Amino acid sequence: MFEALSGRLSGVFDGLAKRGALSEADVMEAMREVRLAMLDADVALPVVKDFVNKVKERAVGAEVLESISPGQAVAKIVNDALIDALGGAGAVPLNLNAVPPVPILMVGLQGSGKTTTSGKIALRLKTRERKKVLLASLDTQRPAAQLQLAQLAEQAGVPSLPIVAGQTPVEIAHRALDTARREGFDVVILDTAGRLSIDEALMEEVRQVRAVTHPAETLLVVDAMTGQDAVNTAKAFNEAVGVTGVVMTRMDGDARGGAALSMKAITGAPIKLTGSGEKLDALEEFHPERVAGRILGLGDIAGLVEKAADTLDHEEGERLAKKMMAGKFDLDDYASQIRQINKLGSISGIVGMLPGMGKLKEALGDKDLDTSVLKKHLAIISSMTKGERKKPAIIKASRKKRIAAGSGTTVQEVNKLLKQFDMMSDMMKRFNKLGVKGLMRQGMSALMPKGMGGGPPGGGRPFR
Numbered sequence: 011m012f013e014a015l016s017g018r019l020s021g022v023f024d025g026l027a028k029r030g031a032l033s034e035a036d037v038m039e040a041m042r043e044v045r046l047a048m049l050d051a052d053v054a055l056p057v058v059k060d061f062v063n064k065v066k067e068r069a070v071g072a073e074v075l076e077s078i079s080p081g082q083a084v085a086k087i088v089n090d091a092l093i094d095a096l097g098g099a100g101a102v103p104l105n106l107n108a109v110p111p112v113p114i115l116m117v118g119l120q121g122s123g124k125t126t127t128s129g130k131i132a133l134r135l136k137t138r139e140r141k142k143v144l145l146a147s148l149d150t151q152r153p154a155a156q157l158q159l160a161q162l163a164e165q166a167g168v169p170s171l172p173i174v175a176g177q178t179p180v181e182i183a184h185r186a187l188d189t190a191r192r193e194g195f196d197v198v199i200l201d202t203a204g205r206l207s208i209d210e211a212l213m214e215e216v217r218q219v220r221a222v223t224h225p226a227e228t229l230l231v232v233d234a235m236t237g238q239d240a241v242n243t244a245k246a247f248n249e250a251v252g253v254t255g256v257v258m259t260r261m262d263g264d265a266r267g268g269a270a271l272s273m274k275a276i277t278g279a280p281i282k283l284t285g286s287g288e289k290l291d292a293l294e295e296f297h298p299e300r301v302a303g304r305i306l307g308l309g310d311i312a313g314l315v316e317k318a319a320d321t322l323d324h325e326e327g328e329r330l331a332k333k334m335m336a337g338k339f340d341l342d343d344y345a346s347q348i349r350q351i352n353k354l355g356s357i358s359g360i361v362g363m364l365p366g367m368g369k370l371k372e373a374l375g376d377k378d379l380d381t382s383v384l385k386k387h388l389a390i391i392s393s394m395t396k397g398e399r400k401k402p403a404i405i406k407a408s409r410k411k412r413i414a415a416g417s418g419t420t421v422q423e424v425n426k427l428l429k430q431f432d433m434m435s436d437m438m439k440r441f442n443k444l445g446v447k448g449l450m451r452q453g454m455s456a457l458m459p460k461g462m463g464g465g466p467p468g469g470g471r472p473f474r
């Protein structure tokens with residue numbers, strides 16, 4: 011999701027970061043591009059207008075334009091505005107604050123994923139919150155829907171209300187609550203009937219069920235792939251019956267993301283959960299700040315820092331950082347760094363969390379930098395002599411063959427490692443010359459040898 015928007019916004023901020031100084035006209039031009047990118051991503055026009063105006067207002071002041079790295083400062087303003095548009099910082103949890111059994115009413119159009127989502131929520135509450143959940147289908151329009159929910163309940167390992175033919179939705183709702191009270195359930199999920207489009211009969215049915223069940227949550231399920239239709243549906247539902255939260259399904263199939271970005275502003279209802287697949291565990295909490303980070307190619311720095319704090323050896327990290335700063339980093343240090351990285355788990359996972367890391371990988375000519383490559387690097391380094399590890403330049407062709415044989419790799423792989431290490435050393439030398447301030451001004455691209463392309467958006471530094 012958001013791939014296209016993310017690609018275009020990263021491009022805009024790359025451009026800003028490379029400039030160093032920024033004028034008001036530069037910001038205006040960038041905002042024109044942001045506006046087009048958002049419209050192409052199918053974000054509702056009033057939302058785009060409001061978004062761009064807010065960013066412009068905050069970004070053209072002297073405080074931003076004359077700051078040490080205006081590109082980053084503007085990117086931060088955009089990041090904050092994206093978080094706002096997506097609903098504000100932090101996930102909005104399901105409200106289960108009521109006397110049990112707590113009713114959750116599921117509403118939405120036919121085929122939006124309502125029944126599947128009911129099963130997903132039941133499984134989540136059961137496994138994560140140890141709640142005793144009862145699933146009940148109120149869909150009397152389509153008898154097969156009641157069977158479908160019963161099957162999903164079985165998959166989730168959660169009981170479902172026995173099907174009794176001929177009852178109205180209100181009667182089923184009463185029976186569900188009575189059963190839940192009698193049998194000590196914590197939560198009852200009531201899955202209502204869908205319709206092909208919004209009609210008064212559907213809304214009336216939902217109102218009646220609501221009146222007799224007083225749900226703690228009325229969750230509207232919408233299909234992200236329907237774009238602005240999902241937003242219009244949500245607006246209509248909210249006005250007619252009142253919605254406490256939105257579950258957006260099929261996020262896995264929607265590359266544009268316009269519905270998610272328009273939902274809060276247009277309907278006032280927060281997105282609480284998202285579905286990203288047909289399986290019952292494909293349900294996630296919606297964290298606006300994480301989604302904004304992904305849209306801007308900033309990765310999930312907060313998540314990475316949390317993980318690193320738990321796993322890394324800080325003294326070793328500091329020792330390596332000092333050697334790097336002093337330009338004395340050698341292959342032994344590189345090996346130690348690989349061991350630290352390995353502790354963090356999968357490399358692709360880490361790379362996904364790092365801002366602009368994709369570009370650095372490209373610049374290093376290693377698109378498939380992964381754990382197996384790093385393991386090979388470790389094997390190659392340990393086949394070298396101490397002298398070679400301190401000063402790789404002394405390694406001759408005949409030694410490369412022996413090192414390759416000793417590490418079970420090829421001469422090409424040894425050469426590639428040496429070339430990458432050279433490049434890293436070169437980047438460190440540039441960094442030492444530039445200093446932190448210089449780097450902030452010029453961005454990551456200043457570290458790369460000529461012709462190696464630009465750095466990540468916002469100069470590659472997390473700005474939160």
Ligand SMILES: Nc1nc2c(ncn2[C@@H]2O[C@H](COP(=O)(O)OP(=O)(O)OP(=O)(O)O)[C@@H](O)[C@H]2O)c(=O)[nH]1
Pocket residue numbers: 118119120121122123124125126127155203204205258259260261262263284285286287288292
């Ligand atoms: N890819 C993907 N498919 C989903 C997701 N959520 C639901 N589906 C699929 O969408 C189809 C329709 O889902 P249902 O749960 O039956 O939809 P519904 O809203 O209950 O439909 P009615 O009962 O007819 O009102 C099913 O094939 C689901 O497996 C999702 O997040 N991603």
